[in-house]
């Protein structure tokens with residue numbers, strides 16, 4: 255029995271020591287020169303031009319190392335830009351792998367401030383912006399925009415106009431429910447920012463998680479956020495308790511979103527807490 259326990263222990267140690275053995279990396283072409291990199295639940299995108307590569311999000315060190323080797327083997331072009339979608343460590347760690355002369359690291363000003371202040375284990379970006387920054391790579395332009403708070407700090411949208419493709423991380427999802435209790439999300443900010451990006455011209459959406467979709471998928475996702483927010487506001491005005499809300503609110507029009515049954519009560523709880531904490535709903539229930 256002890257032998258079995260030890261064997262199991264050493265096998266676990268071995269597997270922990272080699273993270274690549276768990277990894278499930280892949281690269282797929284989105285459109286033209288634009289590709290999606292997948293590491294299990296996380297996604298990033300990169301654009302390959304004659305002049306070099308623009309990469310959005312390095313994810314984590316083992317993923318970045320794998321990607322760097324693949325880029326070299328497939329394209330053999332210098333990485334000119336590394337853009338951070340926002341400040342969260344699960345999307346932007348590992349950037350040091352690409353830290354070479356001639357590579358510019360780009361982020362929103364608030365994301366850089368957060369990276370500095372938390373001493374995040376990644377590269378501190380050298381180029382920052384406030385509202386919009388257009389980067390040029392060969393005959394392509396890449397447009398970075400800030401839409402106000404939505405999730406984390408300095409979370410931006412990345413538009414590839416030539417490829418008619420929009421990339422957003424965390425605050426827009428296609429094919430899946432927003433994350434559990436909307437941990438770190440600003441629900442009203444998500445609604446504002448999603449309304450904002452729908453003004454842009456694109457026909458393909460790529461998310462930092464979940465599926466690739468169309469503009470209609472993003473519209474439908476916004477409809478879900480608005481319905482969720484509206485239902486919780488109404489339930490608070492009706493004097494319902496959180497437990498009652500979680501038991502009675504149904505948004506079955508969206509039941510095809512992955513994790514709908516499991517995460518709807520959590521989404522409700524997240525919006526409820528935000529409305530209580532931020533809007534002060536229910537603080538003066540005597541009035």
Ligand SMILES: [Zn+2]
Nearest residue numbers: 344424462463
């Ligand atoms: Zn994420």
